[in-house]
Amino acid sequence: MSTNVPNAVLHGGPDHFMPGASRVRHVADLDEQVKVESGGCYEHFKPTAEQVDHEGTVLRVFSWTHRTYVAE
Template identity: 50%
Template sequence: MAPTTTTTTNATTTPNALLRGGPVHLADEARTRHVDERQSHLKLSMGNCYEHFRATQETVSQHGAVLRVFDWAGRTYVAE
């Protein structure tokens, strides 16, 4: 299994993943991002919590690019 990573958006990197489901406040433009090809789990820092997404076997075509689909898997909160 690939390591869990906290990801950040890099505007200079071509998106290759689409985040599906999860928080409604996650903007559409934040749902496409670049991830390492080996990643199977994304952990996004969102204020006082982390949103977790897991890779699926599904891909979608968007604006001429093929994106791997990551489905929302849950939320954990930052310990204080």
Template identity: 50%
Template sequence: MTAVQSPRANVLLRGGPASQMSEAERVRYVADPALSLKIQRGNRYEHFEPTPETVSHDGSDLQVFAWSRVTYVAE
């Protein structure tokens, strides 16, 4: 078995519930940083939109994704 490294973090989530998330949840890898991001959290989805802003974090430049809205899972 060979070890596979996970992709390097490339985005930082900001706003909305991101303030309630741990740093490990807010800093993450997104395959296509030009597209919106939807994260399931319990009975809802938190939506984040890419911005042109970048921030430096642990020696890497991360694109900022800003919270835009919440939608709920249909029962």
């Protein structure tokens, strides 16, 4: 059974690409980098050792590292 309970929060990166609420999300593997599509590019986030409490739920913090562009 698959649950999509939020377990991660994405920190950093350009503010315009992702509103605050969509930065809290479910990540399948908390030890792997996360890649989020944003228009014609991808924003990349790496897992950190940091955790935060968000509305009673502990979330793993992922930190923005870089952007790549979608190949045409």
